[in-house]
Amino acid sequence: MSELLKVASTSNPKLVAGAIAAYMRTDDKVELTAIGAGAVNQAVKSIAIARGYVSPNGIDLIVIPAFSVIDIDGDERTAVKFIVEKR
């Protein structure tokens, strides 16, 4: 099972990074979804920061970016999905 984090353009990258790091210390995988350039940017920053958080634990984070269709109030929106795993 993998955890799912929704990232917004207003998300704080350090806080999201902390959540990613916490999950990755116990789980093998976490997924982030982001809709729009601002949210995608925050998600990427969060993952870059999280890499530094878990590196001392010997964890080397890698990302697989993918597209995902999400239903928002009946509207289909294309989100970017980031699958964060351990190398």
Next chain:
Amino acid sequence: MSELLKVASTSNPKLVAGAIAAYMRTDDKVELTAIGAGAVNQAVKSIAIARGYVSPNGIDLIVIPAFSVIDIDGDERTAVKFIVEKR
């Protein structure tokens, strides 16, 4: 040696994806740099599309996001660097 691609907010993700795919069929690594949310978004889309382009070649692309300081006309700007590798 790794190739370096600069991605802008105006870059066409399918064209960038084609360039990534071409490099990854012969090299082990390509680096993308992006400054600003629009450029980061295009870079992520490009990599997601490139995964599909090289998948039939048995290549599974993964990404390592990092920060990079770039000098633009004497101004230091923080860019996002995407290191694209094969799993």
